[in-house]
Amino acid sequence: ETGVTQTPRHLVMGMTNKKSLKCEQHLGHNAMYWYKQSAKKPLELMFVYNFKEQTENNSVPSRFSPECPNSSHLFLHLHTLQPEDSALYLCASSQVNGYEQYFGPGTRLTVT
Amino acid sequence: QQQVKQSPQSLIVQKGGISIINCAYENTAFDYFPWYQQFPGKGPALLIAIRPDVSEKKEGRFTISFNKSAKQFSLHIMDSQPGDSATYFCAASTAGIGGGSNYKLTFGKGTLLTVNP
Numbered sequence: 001e002t003g004v005t006q007t008p009r010h011l012v013m014g015m016t017n018k019k020s021l022k023c024e025q026h027l028g029h030n031a032m033y034w035y036k037q038s039a040k041k042p043l044e045l046m047f048v049y050n051f052k053e054q055t056e057n058n059s060v061p062s063r064f065s066p067e068c069p070n071s072s073h074l075f076l077h078l079h080t081l082q083p084e085d086s087a088l089y090l091c092a093s094s095q096v097n098g099y100e101q102y103f104g105p106g107t108r109l110t111v112t
Numbered sequence: 113q114q115q116v117k118q119s120p121q122s123l124i125v126q127k128g129g130i131s132i133i134n135c136a137y138e139n140t141a142f143d144y145f146p147w148y149q150q151f152p153g154k155g156p157a158l159l160i161a162i163r164p165d166v167s168e169k170k171e172g173r174f175t176i177s178f179n180k181s182a183k184q185f186s187l188h189i190m191d192s193q194p195g196d197s198a199t200y201f202c203a204a205s206t207a208g209i210g211g212g213s214n215y216k217l218t219f220g221k222g223t224l225l226t227v228n229p
Contacts, residue, residue: 042219045217048216090156098215099146100146100158101215102158103155103156105154106154
């Protein structure tokens, strides 16, 4: 595996379900990010982790719960989502003091 | 309040033509301006980036022009090819707050480029 990988690539879940998104980076980076991409809107930064520690929560609702067990892995735990949460969820990584962020392919989430 | 405004929303260009996408920003603290290219089903990929100490950067057929006083920057794609058809995002960043100094990217809404053969 190279770059940033994300699983699953597609997810359909009901509003009462609990699911998790997984991200893994193979670039030796030490910062990881979650973004939300909705149609007709700019990418929205959700969370930032540096060296496994959360350094940014961009006013994200508590139904989204991130977890970063180490610098290579990032999870986004989902529960009781709303239909408006349907979007492409992108993971990215970078060096902590680096400008360049590298994105994974995303998980297309549909909440029914 | 949208901090990075991108235009046009969509663009159709003939093969061999020049594609131009523009962005304007408001925050004078921004100090890094990347462009990302996104194909359907893929995540955004860093295409080219510029710092505000230069007015132009060229990489192959892709050029960023930067106007600090106007707070504008643009992407020019020379000799556009059908394989360039994708969504292009401009972004801007400044160092984050706190330990680690992450560079927080603020994105434009994107431009869907179609290059006709």
